[in-house]
Amino acid sequence: MNGKMAGISLSVNLCNIRLSNPTVLASGILGTTRALLKRVADNGAGAVTIKSVSKEQREGHKNPTVITYEAGMLNAVGYSNPGVDAARSEFYNLEDIGAPVIASIIGTCTDDFVEVAEGLSESGFSAIEIPLSCPHTPGFGLLSGQGTPEATYEIISAVRRKTNLPIFVKISPNVPEITTIAKAAEDAGASAITAVNSMGPGMIINIESKKPVLGFKVGGVTGDALRPIAVRCVYDIYKAIKIPVIGVGGISTGRHAIEMIMAGAAAIGIGTGVYTRGIDVFSKVCAEMKQWLMENGYNNINDIVGIAHD
Amino acid sequence: MNGKMAGISLSVNLCNIRLSNPTVLASGILGTTRALLKRVADNGAGAVTIKSVSKEQREGHKNPTVITYEAGMLNAVGYSNPGVDAARSEFYNLEDIGAPVIASIIGTCTDDFVEVAEGLSESGFSAIEIPLSCPHTPGFGLLSGQGTPEATYEIISAVRRKTNLPIFVKISPNVPEITTIAKAAEDAGASAITAVNSMGPGMIINIESKKPVLGFKVGGVTGDALRPIAVRCVYDIYKAIKIPVIGVGGISTGRHAIEMIMAGAAAIGIGTGVYTRGIDVFSKVCAEMKQWLMENGYNNINDIVGIAHD
Amino acid sequence: MIEQPQMVKICNIKDETPNVKTFFFEFTGHYDPGQFIMVWIPLNDEKPFTLSYINGNIAGITVLRRGDFTKTLHAKKIGDQIGIRGPYGKGYGLSEKSVTTCIVGGGIGMASIACLADRQENATFIQGARTVTELLFRHRFKEMKLCTDDGSLGYKGTTVDLLRELIGKHNYQKIYACGPEKMLHKIFELCSEHHIDCEVSVERYIKCGFGICGQCDCSGQRICIDGPVFNKEDLRNMPDFGKTAITKSGSRVSL
């Protein structure tokens, strides 16, 4: 069995970046320091994403910032980050991480995005991810209108002009017509779509204290609750555009990963899964994918990308 | 304990309809026949809603139409219903059901809504619910643009002119600004807002057959996955409008019901809970609510409506 | 539990009659005779069938070709996959050996009652069909009393006619039946008249299979979860039984 498994290839080529496997650490999970990125890579991730970085330092929302419930997780971290200059000194020597590192950049206006992108352009990142889709941080993402096709086009074109790195545009599942956003991003020169960011926002009220639990009261919903929504988004986007899709949302097992890949994902992001299965969720998911591929007569993960459309 | 619990009142007045308790059977669950409505009322529901009725008979989508997963349920029933004339003969003598009965009406255009509303106006329904928010039935709800503020206003005003019954407008959580829809409904003369319908749609792919499981491929997501989203929607709508809100989404325990009521719901709908806890979910939820109220020093459910806003 | 189809491979197919085939596959769950599973053909549809065979970890469904779904199923080959979920519903209650019982199967209703007959020892077993070529499981149950409407084999007449005669001679304490609802209703009346316990399996249009959609209603009873097997007391409170049913759309039709 192990002998056969060795012949199974999980490696993927994502916008000319070679990933040893399709699992990607999603942004905002453990991506605060270089050391944590390395640890995640050591635990088998095919690529890792840093926590989103803005122009200035941000403390984020008050705690609780992350809670879980029966069906998943809610978070309203509020984009805490040290700002672009500090990030540049934190994330150095990225070749030694052991996996491609993706920068995630945010801004309150187009110029900010450009400035942060330029600020990180010499650091050795393999790609830049741009989330336009956070549902719980005033000034950013959905709360500042960045999730429309027009804003997406404007922001992404501007960054496109300033960097040669692949650009991944991360979009929200909370929109009636997700494919129009994906298309706007593609038209603006995006190299891939990351689908999706957290949904909602949602709220959980502690009934004894009669107060919302999250410091920001509401937060994005992730994990199992999000998975079918994310799979549908990826399925729809895959049909609508030509650039690859990175599927994110509720993936914590090899079966989940395969489902997302069959919907059309070229690679898959893992966030909440780090909680549900531990920091070695990446190697676990890879082992489970290999096992399934072997049992089902495949020897290359790329053979099943989008197969649910046939 | 039972002595004390007897002194606790769950009864609510919803648009001048007296409900012995705030639990309402959500539309589309068991509401196919008069006999089932009666059985649900016998199992403790404070009010019951019929499965949505259109002008003409509809067979709905192919099976599977309802599936479950780790975090909830997906459905794409596709509004199967016998049409308004057959519904009129099915739903007679509603006074004998033992709980107020709410009609749910759907249409592909404004005239249809009016026609169905008029067709059921003499049947003894206590209110008419109008879902403008189904995410998985072509011609209806979100798939025909009924979920915009403009369409909501048009449809609800038209029905408002033709009936004196209270009108509940059922809205979708899948919209960036849910309060604008709720306000449009209120302005058009709605008596209450039912929030929310199922979210998404979502998709689940069976990886062995490589095919989406639902007959319609995608379906609305309900149950635990939906609850925090629904609570947030109710919380936001409660602040934005004056008419009452019926909170629906993921409620299967007394604690869930209390959370939704604290967010601002005057009554709460139960759908997926019929699966997770059985057809007697209504009496179970009521017993659990009473227990909590007693333990926390309340004797009237109305005292906690919207209390999370204080 | 998660209500989603699991794919299984068809490992054998048996032609039972020109219009009926049995499909075998691996099945390991617990199963009470009378329960049903939902059979899924991806991108086509998903419909209810009872298990007609259980042998170790191999189960079978015996399928009458009727419309689109069963035609597609009949076209399946050994090695093809189908999805199954379940079993669902409440099956027959087995009787003590000391209770004199009679099992009645009409038409494809035989599928539902076959696993019961395997387990309920010492029962009289009656099968009815329109004609000899439609009779099922003749090698499996050697002692069956057979009836055909056209008299092409066995007793000429319906199972109800034969049952009425046998009730005169034997002191049945319990009767099990599955078949066309008209037949079931007559058996229910016969049992009421003679004060005999009975359990019958009722068919309605099934969608979810687990009690949420309301499609399978029969007088407030959900066939899929409260049934499909009901006893005499249940049936007494189900005025729709033998009279009306709701279809796929929810329209009410007379039986």
Place this chain on the structure above:
Amino acid sequence: MIEQPQMVKICNIKDETPNVKTFFFEFTGHYDPGQFIMVWIPLNDEKPFTLSYINGNIAGITVLRRGDFTKTLHAKKIGDQIGIRGPYGKGYGLSEKSVTTCIVGGGIGMASIACLADRQENATFIQGARTVTELLFRHRFKEMKLCTDDGSLGYKGTTVDLLRELIGKHNYQKIYACGPEKMLHKIFELCSEHHIDCEVSVERYIKCGFGICGQCDCSGQRICIDGPVFNKEDLRNMPDFGKTAITKSGSRVSL
């Protein structure tokens, strides 16, 4: 597990020093000394504290007033509610009775080490504070060796100074410590030099408490789930220990 605060009533409050109070509440979960809980004040914030007392089903947290959150907590009265979740993290490993151990608490670090001292028998127990009025738990642990920076009580000097002297006399095989990171780092160096095992509890800014947000990083170790207690081998691979930390925003600061 579901990571959400459960409300508990403060059933007692003890003034420990002018700036330190202990709050008692009902607590029934399993708890290893060194683990921490997250304490929530609705609409305010939520922060980490170790349990400093466990007595049957009553636990206590001993809180130094510092900024906004601890001020608000200090204003709480008996009967008020706070939310708690956890316990989280990896606590101290208890040593066999035969192992000669020394426990060192500096400042509010005493809170973390008190429950360990309750359970670790026959240990030398050293407490250090700036001045006599800041010393904690003097009635609870009668045998403590006390140090004050200003010499207002006990040994004049730091816990590290005293420990260095004691190491000369006793053959400690294991040292536990909690306190300011500079102190911890010196103890770690001392233990490395003398080949003594050690376990120390490290502080970093905590948000989620369960290993997902990355806020509490120390050289790739998450204080909240991989720690807060680390042993000598762990610390050797944590170059940030004693040197730098990341703050609430993720900015790196020197200690």
